[in-house]
Amino acid sequence: MAAKDIIRLVHEADPRGIARAISLIEDQADCTAELLQGLDQERIGASFVLGITGPPGVGKSTLTAGLVQLLRVQKQRVGIIAVDPSSPVSGGALLGDRIRMMNHALDREVVVRSMATRGKLGGICAAAGAAVRVLAASGCRTVIIETVGVGQSEMDIIRLADVSVMVLAPGFGDDIQAMKAGVLEVADLIAVNKADRPGVEKLRVDLGFIFKNDAEKQRRLLQTIATENKGLDALLQSIQEMEQQYRRDGTLYARRRRSSSLEALDWALELLRPRLIHLIERLDEDIEPRLAAEQIIRQLELDGK
Amino acid sequence: MAAKDIIRLVHEADPRGIARAISLIEDQADCTAELLQGLDQERIGASFVLGITGPPGVGKSTLTAGLVQLLRVQKQRVGIIAVDPSSPVSGGALLGDRIRMMNHALDREVVVRSMATRGKLGGICAAAGAAVRVLAASGCRTVIIETVGVGQSEMDIIRLADVSVMVLAPGFGDDIQAMKAGVLEVADLIAVNKADRPGVEKLRVDLGFIFKNDAEKQRRLLQTIATENKGLDALLQSIQEMEQQYRRDGTLYARRRRSSSLEALDWALELLRPRLIHLIERLDEDIEPRLAAEQIIRQLELDGK
Numbered sequence: 062m063a064a065k066d067i068i069r070l071v072h073e074a075d076p077r078g079i080a081r082a083i084s085l086i087e088d089q090a091d092c093t094a095e096l097l098q099g100l101d102q103e104r105i106g107a108s109f110v111l112g113i114t115g116p117p118g119v120g121k122s123t124l125t126a127g128l129v130q131l132l133r134v135q136k137q138r139v140g141i142i143a144v145d146p147s148s149p150v151s152g153g154a155l156l157g158d159r160i161r162m163m164n165h166a167l168d169r170e171v172v173v174r175s176m177a178t179r180g181k182l183g184g185i186c187a188a189a190g191a192a193v194r195v196l197a198a199s200g201c202r203t204v205i206i207e208t209v210g211v212g213q214s215e216m217d218i219i220r221l222a223d224v225s226v227m228v229l230a231p232g233f234g235d236d237i238q239a240m241k242a243g244v245l246e247v248a249d250l251i252a253v254n255k256a257d258r259p260g261v262e263k264l265r266v267d268l269g270f271i272f273k274n275d276a277e278k279q280r281r282l283l284q285t286i287a288t289e290n291k292g293l294d295a296l297l298q299s300i301q302e303m304e305q306q307y308r309r310d311g312t313l314y315a316r317r318r319r320s321s322s323l324e325a326l327d328w329a330l331e332l333l334r335p336r337l338i339h340l341i342e343r344l345d346e347d348i349e350p351r352l353a354a355e356q357i358i359r360q361l362e363l364d365g366k
Numbered sequence: 367m368a369a370k371d372i373i374r375l376v377h378e379a380d381p382r383g384i385a386r387a388i389s390l391i392e393d394q395a396d397c398t399a400e401l402l403q404g405l406d407q408e409r410i411g412a413s414f415v416l417g418i419t420g421p422p423g424v425g426k427s428t429l430t431a432g433l434v435q436l437l438r439v440q441k442q443r444v445g446i447i448a449v450d451p452s453s454p455v456s457g458g459a460l461l462g463d464r465i466r467m468m469n470h471a472l473d474r475e476v477v478v479r480s481m482a483t484r485g486k487l488g489g490i491c492a493a494a495g496a497a498v499r500v501l502a503a504s505g506c507r508t509v510i511i512e513t514v515g516v517g518q519s520e521m522d523i524i525r526l527a528d529v530s531v532m533v534l535a536p537g538f539g540d541d542i543q544a545m546k547a548g549v550l551e552v553a554d555l556i557a558v559n560k561a562d563r564p565g566v567e568k569l570r571v572d573l574g575f576i577f578k579n580d581a582e583k584q585r586r587l588l589q590t591i592a593t594e595n596k597g598l599d600a601l602l603q604s605i606q607e608m609e610q611q612y613r614r615d616g617t618l619y620a621r622r623r624r625s626s627s628l629e630a631l632d633w634a635l636e637l638l639r640p641r642l643i644h645l646i647e648r649l650d651e652d653i654e655p656r657l658a659a660e661q662i663i664r665q666l667e668l669d670g671k
Binding site for chain 1: 398399402403492495496623626627629630631632633634635636637638639642643646647649651653654655656657658659660662663666
């Protein structure tokens with residue numbers, strides 16, 4: 062199928078067309094640039110990208126499913142990109158399956174796509190960023206990027222979002238300590254989920270301590286009990302108010318620009334990777350790795366430019 | 367200080383010289399290649415690189431401290447590289463601090479170095495791999511790379527090791543499910559720590575199920591209670607038997623080659639990154655990211671070679 066036919070199917074919200082488009086992007090097909098350039102830029106500009114992250118076990122999938130339900134009440138078509146960087150070898154992606162199973166399996170206006178890193182070092186930002194635009198171009202007003210964990214790759218993915226939510230839960234104190242304030246600062250909102258569980262007070266005290274000098278951030282702490290749909294209305298309201306504010310004050314535009322740059326860099330590294338590997342394989346096997354790197358870059362004739 | 371002076375200090379096991387060398391590598395100083403090339407290759411070849419990973423909270427630091435104690439009984443000088451990919455923004459690295467605090471703070475024959483990813487996408491494999499060689503060249507017979515988590519970056523770091531141990535503990539069932547067999551397969555040995563806690567039977571059943579067709583792997587499951595020093599002798603014995611076997615059958619040589627290639631690729635990407643970013647910044651701001659990537663690679667005059 063030609064790129065322009067796939068683009069047409071995406072714009073018609075055809076599920077197989079959408080799936081096909083994202084697969085071609087993931088496989089870095091030759092038509093990738095043509096396909097992405099042909100997408101409806103107006104729809105992409107009007108769409109809203111929400112990032113959801115947090116450690117495993119805090120209830121992200123339930124919370125996401127709850128938010129999707131509320132967005133459906135608002136008559137929005139919703140896209141979900143579930144990125145699972147914790148499955149490098151198997152390439153499995155449980156997250157999307159879980160969301161799919163939950164509520165929206167038969168709802169054609171909810172599009173779920175799972176992505177795993179498949180043992181590759183990079184490229185997930187590039188593929189996830191491009192997939193977001195495919196879903197937006199298919200008419201999704203809100204596209205949710207959900208990712209498990211609080212590591213480097215998760216944070217890079219979250220930086221693709223217009224607004225991001227970090228989900229935490231009682232009993233994950235060690236994780237909070239390990240995350241420190243830094244990772245938490247990347248998120249615009251923090252949802253303390255499972256707020257009926259023991260330990261919620263301790264978690265609030267810990268977070269209050271981390272944000273002790275940041276009254277703005279303290280206001281952005283919300284409590285939810287996703288399994289009972291509690292607090293999700295207020296969370297979605299905060300998210301959408303933040304979207305409006307960010308559209309007005311230029312934050313959203315600045316973030317889109319930054320995320321485009323991140324994605325372009327990620328694509329460039331992906332395009333270079335096979336050439337670099339090829340050059341490395343041709344080197345003497347006992348060469349010092351750093352020197353090997355300098356040599357292959359010289360071989361690429363990059364030096365002196 | 368000239369590279370040759372720093373190399374001399376490393377070979378004399380001077381703590382400040384070692385710290386200086388690793389800092390220069392992390393900062394990608396101009397002398398990086400010269401410094402690494404000057405290291406005692408015989409010591410590096412004779413050294414043994416042990417990887418330890420697992421989800422947060424399973425007791426990796428306690429287990430590592432216990433193994434270090436046993437290695438000290440064997441009169442080995444020991445190096446530890448503690449990599450903490452979960453602190454991207456703050457750049458903090460709690461792990462090394464914890465290990466340092468435990469037992470060996472005053473023992474000059476135990477060298478601990480912490481590394482964090484500092485918000486950069488890549489480069490941690492390169493820096494960690496090079497730091498391992500610095501510690502080996504300073505006379506460490508065993509160098510331990512410890513890393514938190516089971517994500518992509520952790521697995522890449524673990525691939526730098528000659529032998530690797532995945533530490534698990536009861537109550538981390540969800541994580542195991544998320545990891546699937548894939549991530550577990552990367553590890554040579556699996557230590558079920560906190561083996562006195564409730565849930566250890568369920569964990570063993572889960573692992574047994576994952577490895578149901580892999581009798582070899584089942585034999586590699588060990589139980590430990592690191593806080594009571596239980597099972598650590600047997601674990602170290604298995605590790606060292608595996609080292610000997612891998613030296614005999616060529617596995618160790620093959621792994622070192624693979625890890626050199628990984629490190630060379632990582633260095634090359636690090637060296638290219640600032641140039642790519644510079645080129646991206648000069649592009650039209652509304653350009654499609656994938657197209658931007660193709661354009662800057664053309665600008666690098668890489669095409670057609």
